[in-house]
Amino acid sequence: GESVGLHLPTLSVQEGDNSIINCAYSNSASDYFIWYKQESGKGPQFIIDIRSNMDKRQGQRVTVLLNKTVKHLSLQIAATQPGDSAVYFCAKGRRSGGYNKLIFGAGTRLAVHP
Amino acid sequence: EAGVAQSPRYKIIEKRQSVAFWCNPISGHATLYWYQQILGQGPKLLIQFQNNGVVDDSQLPKDRFSAERLKGVDSTLKIQPAKLEDSAVYLCASSHFKGQGTGANVLTFGAGSRLTVL
Numbered sequence: 001g002e003s004v005g006l007h008l009p010t011l012s013v014q015e016g017d018n019s020i021i022n023c024a025y026s027n028s029a030s031d032y033f034i035w036y037k038q039e040s041g042k043g044p045q046f047i048i049d050i051r052s053n054m055d056k057r058q059g060q061r062v063t064v065l066l067n068k069t070v071k072h073l074s075l076q077i078a079a080t081q082p083g084d085s086a087v088y089f090c091a092k093g094r095r096s097g098g099y100n101k102l103i104f105g106a107g108t109r110l111a112v113h114p
Numbered sequence: 115e116a117g118v119a120q121s122p123r124y125k126i127i128e129k130r131q132s133v134a135f136w137c138n139p140i141s142g143h144a145t146l147y148w149y150q151q152i153l154g155q156g157p158k159l160l161i162q163f164q165n166n167g168v169v170d171d172s173q174l175p176k177d178r179f180s181a182e183r184l185k186g187v188d189s190t191l192k193i194q195p196a197k198l199e200d201s202a203v204y205l206c207a208s209s210h211f212k213g214q215g216t217g218a219n220v221l222t223f224g225a226g227s228r229l230t231v232l
Contacts (some may be wrong), residue, residue, distance in 0.1 A: 034219070042226075044157065089157075099145065100209070102147075103159070104149075107155070
């Protein structure tokens with residue numbers, strides 16, 4: 001079946017360093033991938049997405065890389081700040097029957113230390 | 115624009131009791147989702163509506179869970195009777211299907227309703 005998994009449950013970084021959060025997926029039948037950030041007590045918040053026909057996409061301080069050969073997705077956060085501390089989820093999306101279906105991974109907790 | 119509204123934020127019930135959660139999506143968003151998020155896990159889709167029709171409820175435990183979206187706007191999710199394993203955060207999300215372009219499939223989530231079943 002379909003699944004989306006993450007390599008590490010927790011990632012600790014120093015403030016100002018770059019963070020890399022990894023994600024693996026098991027089924028290639030996907031049209032896009034999305035990274036979400038979830039702070040304590042809040043719902044997931046959209047960070048960035050990438051279509052499956054792309055390899056890289058950049059946003060503000062974030063870059064998503066997609067390697068379809070090894071079914072691997074990563075989120076890079078530049079100059080990590082305390083406000084980046086949260087749980088990060090990768091999700092894969094697929095279009096079917098005219099609507100979109102999104103499957104989430106388990107999440108990686110990012111802890112930023114001063 | 116206003117976000118996705120959910121209520122109640124917190125609910126504590128005993129097993130075998132019933133509970134209902136309410137969601138008001140972003141105005142104009144045709145698609146509405148209910149996700150279940152158990153502590154330490156990613157959100158799991160329970161049911162997805164396109165306007166007022168169900169397009170995916172394959173993971174909804176239909177013997178105890180029900181959901182409706184009357185008039186294609188607000189939605190309610192009901193659990194009856196509740197079990198201990200239903201303790202989770204119930205997230206509502208909505209999206210505006212814009213087509214094929216990047217960003218077309220973004221879901222906007224509400225803050226969630228945390229259910230504790232004792």
